[in-house]
Structures are given as structure tokens and as C-alpha cells.
Amino acid sequence: MKAQRTRSQERILQLLKNVKRAISAxxxxIKLRKSNQNMGLATVYRSLEALKxxxxxQVRTLPNGESVYSSIHQDQHHLTCxxxxxxxxxxxxxxxxxxxxLEQSHHFKVYYHTLEFFGVCDRCQLAQDA
Structure with missing residues (x-):
């Protein structure tokens, strides 16, 4: 049985679906405030945690430690400099x-997965060689 979502969770989920990219809390x-949907930052964090x-x-942690959130459209994979x-x-x-x-062998329901490779992009490689 799916958990009942709060209004805040519904608003956040809808915004994430409309943004179509990963976004920080x-x-x-800020986007919620600009659209006159008054919600405290703590509520945003609580709602994101519940939705996760x-x-x-899904949540992705960037190299700088910041978490970004997105709706689950498909698996997301990245090359990150x-x-x-x-x-x-x-x-x-x-x-x-x-x-x-893994779902079969461990009887584990996977919601999503991420795959990320870390290295140096072509622009940074050129700058290092210069």
C-alpha cells in the first residue's frame, strides 16, 4: 500500500516533474516561494526525504557534497568532472x-539506481595541458 502524500509532497513532486532536471533543495x-507556494525550507527537506x-x-550527490533531487523518469547515469x-x-x-x-536473487525491490563515473572532462584536460 502506497503511503498517503501530504500537500507539500504533492507540490514538490509536481514541481520536480515539471523541472525535468535534478535540482537542489x-x-x-526558491522556486516554490517564487510561485507563491509558501513552504518552509525544513518542510521541503522533510518532504524530499519522505518522497525518497x-x-x-531519486537523489544524487554532487562532487561538492550537494544533493540534487529529481523525479524518477528513468535511470540516470553521468560522467562527472x-x-x-x-x-x-x-x-x-x-x-x-x-x-x-539482484531483485530476484535478494528479493529486494529496487526503486532506482544511479551510475556515476568521476574523472576529468575534455575542457579541464585542455586547460591542464596548456
Missing amino acids: QDLY LQGEI VNCGNSIPIAECPVHDLEHQ
Whole structure:
């Protein structure tokens, strides 16, 4: 049985679906305030945590430690530069079959997975070589 969502959770989930990209809790809070949806920052964080635990949204931690949130459209995978922090989404998913195998063998319901490679992007490589 799915957990009953609060109005705050519904508003946040709808905004994440409309934004169609990962966004920080602070940026989410600012967008809500600008659209006259008064909600405290603590409520934003509580709602994001509840939605994450329900498997409704996914969280990604950037190299600088900041968490960004997005609705679960599909698996998200990235190449992330440790120098400039730029993240390049990649479409390939080499672990999709593994996810299904793990669900079967461990009787574990996977909500989503992320795959992230860390390195140095082409622009930073050029700057280092200069």
C-alpha cells in the first residue's frame, strides 16, 4: 500500500516533474516561494526525504557534497568532472540486467539506481595541458 502524500509532497513532486532536471533543495525552495507556494525550507527537506523513502524521487550527490533531487523518469547515469563539477548524462545502462538479477536473487525491490563515473572532462584536460 502506497503511503498517503501530504500537500507539500504533492507540490514538490509536481514541481520536480515539471523541472525535468535534478535540482537542489534550496533551489526547489526558491522556486516554490517564487510561485507563491509558501513552504518552509525544513518542510521541503522533510518532504524530499519522505518522497525518497517512498521511491518517488531519486537523489544524487554532487562532487561538492550537494544533493540534487529529481523525479524518477528513468535511470540516470553521468560522467562527472572532479575539477569543474560538470556532469554529462549518459544514456547507456550497463547495470540494468544486474538490477533485475539482484531483485530476484535478494528479493529486494529496487526503486532506482544511479551510475556515476568521476574523472576529468575534455575542457579541464585542455586547460591542464596548456
